[in-house]
Amino acid sequence: MLGQSEVLGVLALGVAIAWLRHRRRGWWAPLALAVVVAAEVILKFVIGQPAPGHELSRNIEFLPFLKAPFVYSFPSGHVARTAFMVTTLSWSWPVAALIVLAMAVSRVYLADHWPSDVLGGWLLGYFIGAIARRP
Numbered sequence: 001m002l003g004q005s006e007v008l009g010v011l012a013l014g015v016a017i018a019w020l021r022h023r024r025r026g027w028w029a030p031l032a033l034a035v036v037v038a039a040e041v042i043l044k045f046v047i048g049q050p051a052p053g054h055e056l057s058r059n060i061e062f063l064p065f066l067k068a069p070f071v072y073s074f075p076s077g078h079v080a081r082t083a084f085m086v087t088t089l090s091w092s093w094p095v096a097a098l099i100v101l102a103m104a105v106s107r108v109y110l111a112d113h114w115p116s117d118v119l120g121g122w123l124l125g126y127f128i129g130a131i132a133r134r135p
Contacts, residue, residue, distance in 0.1 A: 005037055008081045015089065029088050032132035036084045036125055040077045041070075043124070049074040052111045076113045079104050079121030087129025100125075 012030035019027035051073035082103045086096035104118035113121075 005077070005081065008033060008085055012085065012088075026133065029132040030085070032088070032128060033081060033084055035132075036080050036128050037077070039124055039128065040075060040080055040121075043075055043120075044070045044072050044077075047074045048072055049114070049117065052114060073113050074117045074120050075124050076104070076107050076117045076121030078107055079113075079118045080125035083122045083125030084129040084132075085125075087126050088133055090133065 012033040015030040016027055019030070049072050051071075079100060083100045086099055091099075100122055104122065107113040107118050107121075108115055
């Protein structure tokens with residue numbers, strides 16, 4: 001659940017508000033999560049990579065009515081959003097790498113994505129995060 005848009009969206013908003021209250025430059029950077037989500041949605045419509053078969057899925061949907069009806073799976077939004085947040089928050093590389101790797105492995109293990117999907121999600125999140133973090 002950590003990589004869902006709703007969870008990371010609230011976290012990004014909270015960080016942006018805290019940074020704004022402390023008059024930190026670049027307080028708006030966590031809000032660029034919206035750019036990651038928009039890019040993810042566009043890429044899922046443009047790049048026609050089918051998701052792994054439903055019969056392979058090990059995922060349990062907590063709120064299935066909130067699931068977006070995407071036919072294609074590239075890139076992994078969970079990994080993209082997670083990579084964006086750890087990049088934007090400037091976490092140390094071993095911690096950030098372990099968090100993103102855990103998210104990527106979980107997406108492949110649960111048969112929600114192919115390895116190429118999680119790699120694409122990592123690249124998307126990292127590059128948008130790196131751009132947003134620049135002064």
